[in-house]
Amino acid sequence: MMAGPLDELxxxxxxxxxxxxxxxxxxLTPDWEDIPLAPxxxxxxxxxxxxxxxxxxxxxxxxxxxxxIVDGRDDNGDGLVGVRGEICGTHRxxxxxxxxxGREIRIPIxxxxxxxAGRLGRTWHLExxxxxxxxxxAWPTEKERKKRRS
Numbered sequence: 001m002m003a004g005p006l007d008e009l010x011x012x013x014x015x016x017x018x019x020x021x022x023x024x025x026x027x028l029t030p031d032w033e034d035i036p037l038a039p040x041x042x043x044x045x046x047x048x049x050x051x052x053x054x055x056x057x058x059x060x061x062x063x064x065x066x067x068x069i070v071d072g073r074d075d076n077g078d079g080l081v082g083v084r085g086e087i088c089g090t091h092r093x094x095x096x097x098x099x100x101x102g103r104e105i106r107i108p109i110x111x112x113x114x115x116x117a118g119r120l121g122r123t124w125h126l127e128x129x130x131x132x133x134x135x136x137x138a139w140p141t142e143k144e145r146k147k148r149r150s
Contacts, residue, residue, distance in 0.1 A: 014064035019056040033122040059089035
């Protein structure tokens, strides 16, 4: 069970990524840095909102589950926080050129957030997109790759 200001900050951030984009205005600085930016993504917290809208169109019932938090902040509450989590949902529409599969997906994520004055100012993130391609049947299996080579 999550409790406390850090947990609430992160839970609100991930609810924003699950489609409640207006929540991002409450937890991100206006000049928040998303590292790396997605192709075509504008910088700042307003730059992520169109990407989230497209993502929630392609994936239904999106939610981010936090599995672990590593708190590296100082006594003032500023500093780096690491998160290990998962994006969960159902692949309903086209994403990365892959048509909706109807499959439930779980995408592991690893992120570092820089916190200052109670807000996120910078986020470094890594998602397991190769694993997602496998989950939706868009990545060839070893058997299929061997067949192509023969």
